[in-house]
Each structure stands twice: as C-alpha cells, then as structure tokens.
Amino acid sequence: MEAWLMTGRDGGADLHPIGNTPVVILVRPQLAENIGATARAMANGGLFHLRLVAPRDGWPQERAWRSASGADRLLEAAEVFENVDDAIADLHHVFATCPRPRHIVKTVMTARGGSAELRAMTSRGLKCGILFGPERAGLDNEDMARADALIRYPLNPDFMSLNLSQAVMVMAYEWCIATDSTPPRELMTNETHIATKGELDNFMRQLVKELDECGFLRNEQKRPGMVRNLRHFFTRGEVTEQELRTLHGVISELATNRRRKDKAMDIALTHSGETED
C-alpha cells in the first residue's frame, strides 16, 4: 500500500513513493507533452517511478513539466537509459503493453489481470516494470521478447490507437483501484443520515393528514391505493432525515398557504355575497 504526502505546491505536489510500486518505462517516447501527461496520470494512480529509454528529443524537456500539472517530482526523479536491457536490468518482472499481439507465443493479460499480478508481485517484494512503446509504432518485437507477459486492453477493436499517456492512465487507474474497496454505489449523506423507516412513516402520516384535510384523498375507494403509491414513491431511493424535514416544511408551508388563501377567499366571497361549496 502507498501513502502520499503533499505539503506544498512549489515545484509541484510533494509526491513521494512509499512502498513498492511498479516502474513505468517509456520506450523511445517522441513527444515531451506525453511524458509530462504520463507523469500526471501516474500521480493520479499512485505510481512514482518513471524511466525513459532513449527519448527522441533528449531529456529534460521543459514542455514535459508544462503538461505534468504539478507532478513535477516524478519528472525530476525520472531516470534515462540508452536501451531497454539497461532500463529493466534490476527488475524481476516486466510487462509490455501492446495493442496488437503479433505472431509470437506470449502470455497476454488484460489491464485488470495484469494489475492484480503487479499487486501480488510487488507485495512479495519483487521489483516490477511496465513497458510502453513509442507513439507511432509501439514496442517492437525485441522489446516484447524481454517482457514476461503482454498487457492488452480489450477496447474498441476498430479504434485501438490510444494516446501514450491515456495508455498509462488506464494502467495507473487499474493499479490504483486493484486494492480499493469503495462501494460501487453509496448515498453520500454528509451531515445528515439515511432516514429510518419510523422517520419516513412520521412524514407519510403528516402528508396523508394534510392531503385528507385539503380533500386530495376524498375518494374513499381510491384512497388506499393513492396512499400506497405515494409510499412507493418515497421509498424508491434512499432518503435522508434532513430531506424528510425539508419535505415536511414544504408540505406545512403549502398547507398553511392554502388555508390562508381559503380564508382570504372566504372573506372575499362573504364580502361579495357569494358562496361556494
């Protein structure tokens, strides 16, 4: 597991690696903007170690810092190598991202499957890396022969070309959520809480009472079904105690207003000598 510190914004966020996280290795990257965007995506996903193999336009390049949006620490710590063999020499396990597996015999994993393996291996203390190829051509056959397995994203087969930093984003995302236990759906209640059935029932009683009073439920035959339908509506999604109080206020206010208007109408009608039933 990683923990990250952020103490200031001078020179970007104060990002540090804590724990054993995989190395992202950009092989012969062409555009500095993509190197910077890669650093940003890595920081989003809790990755820190960036290696560059023979970056086309040299290193460092100012444009990378501009597209890193504060992930400067990763760029400052980036290591540059002349070739893939040197860049992976100290690693125990290496994955290679590859959109189209060619005529080779190789283990192919999904981003999700690969991330699970990376989590398992890094937790055993193994140093792992992920190779990403150059923008135009991707990794070549020699690069792939150095990897333990390929990682391939099962995306739209008719539009497979991902931007380099987008490809890194997908892996960083999968790495990060591989140990995440956020529930897929949750009502964020902040200062209030989900209403109990008793609180809901209090509200329903007030509502029915006011609806009885204004005559909305005067059809005795339809009354049980109408009340039941309202109850169905108010139990459709979770509702908070605070919302019930607001709804309570809405109904009181509408009812009071109606009674005020009724009274004003009565007075007006009395004054004009008319009556209504």
Next chain:
Amino acid sequence: MEAWLMTGRDGGADLHPIGNTPVVILVRPQLAENIGATARAMANGGLFHLRLVAPRDGWPQERAWRSASGADRLLEAAEVFENVDDAIADLHHVFATCPRPRHIVKTVMTARGGSAELRAMTSRGLKCGILFGPERAGLDNEDMARADALIRYPLNPDFMSLNLSQAVMVMAYEWCIATDSTPPRELMTNETHIATKGELDNFMRQLVKELDECGFLRNEQKRPGMVRNLRHFFTRGEVTEQELRTLHGVISELATNRRRKDKAMDIALTHSGETED
C-alpha cells in the same frame, strides 16, 4: 452491444454508433485539444455521441481535429448547447463526474459501478449521459443538482486532478470492458498449441537420455532429484508444442556438437600421446 465499421482514413476512421451508447457531455470545456483528445478516448472505448455545453472558444475549432487522431466523425457529429438543461433535456438518466463531493446529499458511484448501471439502463432503452466539468473548476453545484448520481474515481487522494480527456478515458474504458469477457491471463499460441503432457514427457526423455550420455547425471544418488527439478522447471509455465520441438533441436545440436568435439579431442589426444579419464 456495439459494432463498429472502419472503411477508410479519409477524414478519419469511419466510426458509427450502433446500439444505445451514453452521451458524453463536456460542460464549458476550455481547451480544444482536450475536446479532440476526448473524442479519441471515446472512440477507443466505443462511445460516439459528444455534446458540448458553451465551449469557451466556440465551435468548431481546428485544434480539436488535430488531437482526435482520426476520431473525426465524433467531432463532426458533436452537438453544441447553451446550457446543461438543454443538453440533457432528452436524456433519462444523467451521471456527473466529480473528484471531490461537496456538502451535498447525493448518490456517489465508482467508475466501475457507474458503468454497470449505464449498461443496465441503456439495454433497457434509456438514453443516458455523463457530464464532465471544465478543466479548471470542474462541475458547479447547479450542474451536479441536475445529475441522478455522481461518479468519482477512487484514485490517489493527494493528486486527484485528472486531465479532462483522461477522465473521459477512464469512463470510456470502464464502459467498454463492462461487457468484456477476455480472460485476465491467457497464453497466446498463434500457429502452435499448448503442449500435452505426453509431448512434454517425450522431450523430458530425450533431455534425460542426452544428460545421461554426457555424464551430467552420473551421481546416481542425486540423479532422481536432479531429473525432478528439471521437470519442475519445464512445467512452471505453459509451453507450446513448437517450443518443445525447438528445445529438442537445441539439445540435439548441443549434444552432436559435444560428440564432434569429443571425437576431435580424442584424435588430438591420441596424436599427442596423451589420455584423460
């Protein structure tokens, strides 16, 4: 389910939506490059419908086409609206992406949970949309009040700021793989096949025979363990029939070469009058 056609590269890939796919709605986007990169990410993930609410620098903008890398059709079909209400008026269900939920009561989903719901809803014929906020500030409170639920990626809490097109990439990726059944790990064998245990045993017998012949297994006490360890090694990962044939050839060649050398050595030793045991 979607199917995509790609017939040419003039004006980009020939992408068409087939089936009911969610609309991506960029709210007050600032940079044309991000609009183009969004279109590319959408195409990667099999999304087609792009809507723009009040793009800062107007629309169309040539820079968007340059960063779309061939996803031109999505940009050409993009619809522009003045406000969020107009952009979502025909939709049944709307999600809003939001990195930091504020003091509101709202359902929050993960990208994965949200994608599962989008798949379920679109398969029922409901029109769905996902709101993405402007680069600098994200969606405002009024925008979020219009959404059925928020989607929040559980990424590095100390570096939450995703590039706009990266945020779209994560949702497009999750949308795409939500119905994907690719195994997480698979040996891609192409023209060959995974070796049967019988094929492996044939190879092991040849190997042991050659090793016996060259004396590598001459220690009778250690011999069974050594053979077993070799067998452990050759069963560690899957091996293909083709690879076994290659290894067979490697061993034959090494053995033949050794025998040739042994013979040459014998002749040399005989000529020089020396012998070795």
